[in-house]
Amino acid sequence: MxxxxxxxxxxxxxxxxxxxxxxxxxxxxxxxxxxxxxxxxxxxxxxxxxxxxxxxxxxxxxxxxxxxxxxxxxxxxxxxxxxxxxAFGYVQVNIISKHYTDKIADMLRKSRYGVTILPGEGSSGGVSILIIIIRRRDLKEVMKNVEEIDPKAFITVQHSRPYRGYIHGPRK
CATH class of the missing domain: 1.20.58 (Methane Monooxygenase Hydroxylase; Chain G, domain 1)
Structure with missing residues (x-):
């Protein structure tokens, strides 16, 4: 048995x-x-x-x-x-904030993340799109910091496999 x-x-x-x-x-x-x-x-x-x-x-x-x-x-x-x-690998985070784009970008740059800002057009007019490529293990911290500044920000996250270039990240 x-x-x-x-x-x-x-x-x-x-x-x-x-x-x-x-x-x-x-x-x-x-x-x-x-x-x-x-x-x-x-x-x-x-x-x-x-x-x-x-x-x-x-x-x-x-x-x-x-x-x-x-x-x-x-x-x-x-x-x-x-x-x-x-949490291997990288993700691309796209952030659209109606009123806090500069504040979010400054916070990310102070945290030593590379930020690219692109102009965009939404249904209510012009917007800015923040794009960052980060290590997946940093995602929770970045999301928490962005949501503290703008809890209504539109955020997408997708898998990213960098091809060439330098990936900025926090230096502690």
Whole structure:
């Protein structure tokens, strides 16, 4: 009886590990980190092969199938959580503020971020668009600072993969 639960727990644990690594690996691929993605892929598939070998040998146990599915679901959550913790890469933040463009730009520049200001046209007339490229790990701090100045600012964030040039960032 213990072996039945042990097998399901083992499969679930292996699936948590390989799917966590797989989710993290996919995000490394998107960031262009090919060697890290390759290494992660090696361990992901190695663990998956061991899990599949065990499940195929014990396919008559329904708990193994449930452990497989539970491990897959949990691995996705862990993988995304792990990637968010490390916050690899860069993002482009676009900020449109009706009345506080200069104040936001000054604050960002004082924090040592590079800021580009572009003219734009909105439904209510001319606006300025602030564009910054920052490390993802700095996003929360930047958003907090912008929202303190203008809680109604229109902000978009998108993945950015710098091609060339210098990325400004805070120097502590």
């Amino acid at each position: 213990f072996d039945i639960f042990y097998g399901a727990i083992l499969i679930m644990f292996m699936r948590i590990c390989d799917v966590t690594i797989g989710t993290f690996r996919t995000l490394l691929v998107v960031q262009g980190k090919k060697y890290a993605a390759g290494l992660a892929g090696f361990f992901e598939v190695l663990i998956w092969i061991f899990a599949m070998r065990y499940i195929v040998q014990h396919m008559d146990n329904v708990l193994n199938l449930i452990g497989y599915a539970a491990g897959f679901a949990t691995g996705n959550v862990f993988g995304i959580t792990l990637e968010q913790y490390f």
